[in-house]
Amino acid sequence: AQSVAxxxxxxxVAEGNPLTVKCTYSVSGNPYLFWYVQYPNRGxxxxxxxxxxxxxxxxxxxxxxxxxxxxxxFHLKKPSALVSDSALYFCxxxxxxxxxxxxxxxxxxxxxxx
Amino acid sequence: xxxxxQKPSRDICQRGTSLTIQCxxxxxxxxxxxxxxxxxxxxxxxxxxNQGSEATYESGFVIDKFPISRPNLTFSTLTVSxxxxxxxxxxxxxxxxxxxxxxxFFGPGTRLTVL
Numbered sequence: 001a002q003s004v005a006x007x008x009x010x011x012x013v014a015e016g017n018p019l020t021v022k023c024t025y026s027v028s029g030n031p032y033l034f035w036y037v038q039y040p041n042r043g044x045x046x047x048x049x050x051x052x053x054x055x056x057x058x059x060x061x062x063x064x065x066x067x068x069x070x071x072x073x074f075h076l077k078k079p080s081a082l083v084s085d086s087a088l089y090f091c092x093x094x095x096x097x098x099x100x101x102x103x104x105x106x107x108x109x110x111x112x113x114x
Numbered sequence: 115x116x117x118x119x120q121k122p123s124r125d126i127c128q129r130g131t132s133l134t135i136q137c138x139x140x141x142x143x144x145x146x147x148x149x150x151x152x153x154x155x156x157x158x159x160x161x162x163x164n165q166g167s168e169a170t171y172e173s174g175f176v177i178d179k180f181p182i183s184r185p186n187l188t189f190s191t192l193t194v195s196x197x198x199x200x201x202x203x204x205x206x207x208x209x210x211x212x213x214x215x216x217x218x219f220f221g222p223g224t225r226l227t228v229l
Contacts (some may be wrong), residue, residue: 042158042205043118043220051215088154089176100145100214104157 002027004093006105014113021076021108023091033074034092034102035065044090050074061085062068081112116141116209118221126227127197134193135224142187147218148180149206157206163190165211197228 003026013019024030035047048059055067065076074091091105117140127133137146146163161169161182169182184190194201207221 034217036220043222044208046217046219048213049217090156094214098213100162100210101159102218106156107154107156 002095002101002103004091004105005101006089006091006108008108009106010109010111012050012111012113015083016080019078019081019085019110019112021089021091023074023076023105024072024096025091025093026072027093027095028097030096031062031074032094032096033065033067034094035059035063035074035076036090036092036104037061037090038107040087047076047089061107081110083112083114086110086112116143116211116219118207118209120205120207120220120221120224122224123222124225124227126229128229129198131197132195133197133226134191135205135207135226137190137192137221139188139209141211143209144187145210146184146190147208147210148182148190148192149208149220151204151206151223153204160192160205163192165177189196194226197226199228202226202228 005024009113033050038044048057050057050067058064063078088107090107092102094102119138121136147155149162151157159172160175161171161185163169163182165184181193204223204225206223208218210218
């Protein structure tokens with residue numbers, strides 16, 4: 001069965017500092033991995049995804065994520081945080097066996113302080 | 115990408131009544147989904163809306179409580195029936211196009227409060 005863990009309910013970082021939001025996953029086959037962001041009172045927006053190939057993927061708003069197969073992790077990163085990055089971030093996984101069901105993590109609230 | 119609209123954006127309903135939420139997409143999509151999200155919490159998949167056939171429900175969700183229609187490739191409705199305060203939540207429509215590796219797009223959500 002697929003599962004996703006986001007071990008931190010909240011991440012606090014100062015503006016200008018690098019940020020990391022952690023995600024680990026479990027799937028039976030090879031994973032498709034996604035990050036979504038939800039700003040207050042808005043729907044989820046897609047940030048980036050890993051399908052195959054380069055372990056470092058780049059996405060919207062300067063975010064990137066590193067796929068680590070041995071650690072089954074897909075941490076979201078940004079070199080320099082902005083106050084406007086403050087939002088709720090969801091990691092999601094789907095297996096690559098042709099299924100369509102996506103499992104979402106519990107979410108991590110990122111708070112960037114000016 | 116896809117642009118998704120939902121109606122209503124929010125509603126306050128009385129216990130025992132039903133509410134139908136509409137989801138409209140600006141392009142034809144392969145798959146449509148309905149999720150429930152408690153504010154600030156994760157998403158729970160209710161069902162996959164299948165065009166021209168009955169929806170596929172996840173464990174814990176039944177058709178009598180959450181009937182779904184999908185008459186074409188751009189539109190779907192979710193009805194929350196015989197509501198109770200426990201149904202208070204945000205209901206999200208989501209779509210996916212193309213291959214299984216593609217991301218999903220989400221509507222803005224319908225915030226439902228049941229009194």
